[in-house]
Amino acid sequence: MSKVYWKGINQLKNSEEFQKEAHKEFASEVPVQEIFDENLEGKINDATGSSRRDFLKLMGFSVAAASLAACETPVNRSIPYLVKPEEITPGIPNYYASSYNDGNEYASILVKTREGRPIKIDGNELSSINNGTANARVQASVLSLYDGARFEGPMDNGALSAWSSIDQNIVKQFDDIAAAGGAIRIVSSSINSPTTKNVIADFITKYPTAKHVMYDAISYSGMTNANRKSFGAAVVPHYHFNKADVIVSFGADFLGNWISPTEFAGQYAKNRKVNSNKKTMSKHYQVEANMSLTGSNADERIRVNARDMSACILALYNKLQSLMGGSMAQPVGTPIDEKIEKIATELQSHAGKALVVSGSNNEHDQTVVNAINALLNSYGNTIDLGAHSNLGQGSDRAMVDLMSDMNAGNIKAVMFLNSNPAYSLPNAEAFKTALSKVDLKISFATAKDETSAVCNYICPSNHYLESWGDAEPYKGMYSIIQPTIQNIFDTRQAEHSLLKWSGSDSDYYTYLKKNWTSAMFGKQNGTTSASAFW
Structure with missing residues (x-):
């Protein structure tokens, strides 16, 4: 039963007089202006009959409100440790090395904790990727750990349930779907964790009709498709802005939100500093439609309409071909032809130390x-296709095919891992319509979102600060994710759920450790002991 407070006896008794005055802000008319006009000796004002007592009436409302608020002040009790953990000293922070890895961005981080609670995230200075820096998104990610909107446990059609019941129901439905030859899909953002990929592969082995579909809210499909066409590898390259003396960006906000901005910002800064040993700095041209963080830092920002961006890229290619004696593509005119000529001349004179990037998701633009970059001999110098990035693996085509299959009734079960297509897709409403034709829908979301709202089962995964894991942000570069706090709610890592549904008795920590002390151990030469390596 909720508490009830009264401002006075009249309100408690609900008298007739109180009912008459209840709709008024003040119980009686108070001559405010006249009160302040009275003399300060406490005498009654001859004109109004008011005194200091009237002034106290005026103050009564705020006093009552303050008193009422004070009634709800929480009582906090400090409870000492019965047995203090050896690694914790009250008031002294502990630090954990981990990784932030949401599929769209990666950072090696250092998590500051006090009394077992993460409170601050900074970059890890030992990282060769972000070199001790962390952007606003990474630093703010600690807030979502304490988000009151997080799911507190698994849910079955909107009602809290037990994991044992959820597992039993889901496994039975998977078995029935597989027996009937029904298709199962796992929809996720880009996954660069080698161990998570192994878990998904084990699930697909158990249910051969299952497939993994990756898509990203910020898509790089245009780039990966162009690289498949140009080089036979659908990957996002590893860019080295620190090795470029001339940088030209067509709408790529590489200091703000393009691919790996924290890493690129550090690279960019290195080649922009002038000292006694380095007399020059890189030249940066930014061609864009809207102001960006990168554009605001450029030596020369060239504003063009978005509709002219493709023509500007093609015009630059033609001009470079002309300067180098090659054959041009179809001639095009742009509003910035003079600027294009200047940029082309600058790029040609710095071949091998030049870099051209584009933020377009158009395959043709990226192919040009x-x-x-091939004309400028950038590959192998400022662009690395070998140690490519594992971000941006999502496929727009795969999502189109998924929607088509759902509409046709071919998909019987869908799981959503770190993805919210019912919100982030441009045609989100069409996606929800297609999803409504799927019988079994499972979300691993940590908090309610548009996709989990239309799912049968919610199997909330841990927050990344509560989780074990690993990452391979670039090919051949690995890192570990470790928990910094015990689970706050009754959640379970998505990988653990998939292992459970695959028929494995292993928890994800054991599975991860086994993978690292076997497969990963063989990829290093720093130690001869698997246990020491772990």
Whole structure:
């Protein structure tokens, strides 16, 4: 039963007089202006009959409100440790090395904790990727750990349930779907964790009709498709802005939100500093439609309409071909032809130390950019396709095919891992319509979102600060994710759920450790002991 407070006896008795005055802000008329006009000796004002007592009436409302608020002040009790953990000293922070890895961005981090609670995230200075820096998104990610909107446990059609019951129901439905030859899909953002990929592979082995579909809210499909066409590898390259003396960006906000901005910002800064040993700095041209963080830092920002961006990229290719004696593509005119000529001349004079990038998700634009960088001998110098990035693996085509299959009734079960297509897809309403034709829908979301709202089962995964894991942000570069706090709610890592549904008795920590002390151990030469390596 909720508490009830009264401002006075009249309200408690609900007298007739109180009912008459209840709709008024003040119980009686108070001559405010006249009160302040009275003399300060406490005498009654001859004109109004008011005194200091009237002034106290005026103050009564705020006093009552303050008193009422004070009634709800929480009582906090400090309870000492019965047995203090050896690694914790009250008031002294502990630090955990981990990784932030949401599929769209990666950072090696250092998590500051006090009395077992993460409170601050900074970059890890030992990282060769972000070199001790962390952007606003990474630093703010600690807030979502304490988000009151997080799911507190598994849910079955909107009602809290037990994990044992959820597991039993889901496994039975998976078995029935597989027996009938029904298709199962796992929809996720880009996954660069080698161990998570192994878990998904084990699930697909158990249920051969299952497939993994990756898509990203910020898509790089245009780039990966162009690289498949140009080089036979659908990957996002590893860019080295620190090795470029001339940088040209067509709408790529590489200091703000393009691919790996924290890493790129550090690289960019290195080649922009002038000292006694380095007399020059890189030249940066930014061609864009809207102001960006990168554009605000450029030496020369060239504003063009978005509709002219493709023509500008093609015009630059033609001009470079002309300067180098090659054959041009179809001639095009742009509003910035003079600027394009200047940029082309600058790029040609710095071949091998030049870099051209584009933020377009258009495959044709990215194919032309590839051709420009090939002319400038950028591959192997400022662009690395070998140690490529594992971000941006999502496929727009795969999502189109998924929607088509759902509409046709071919998909019988869908799981959503770190993805919210019912919100982030441009045609989100069409996606929800297609999803309504799927019988079994499972979300691993940590908090309610548009996709989990239309799912049968919610199997909330841990927050990344509560989780074990690993990452391979670039090919051949690995890192570990470790928990910094015990689970706050009754959640379970998505990988653990998939292992459970695959028929494995292993928890994810054991599975991860086994993978690292076997497969990963063989990829290093720093130690001869698997246990020491772990």
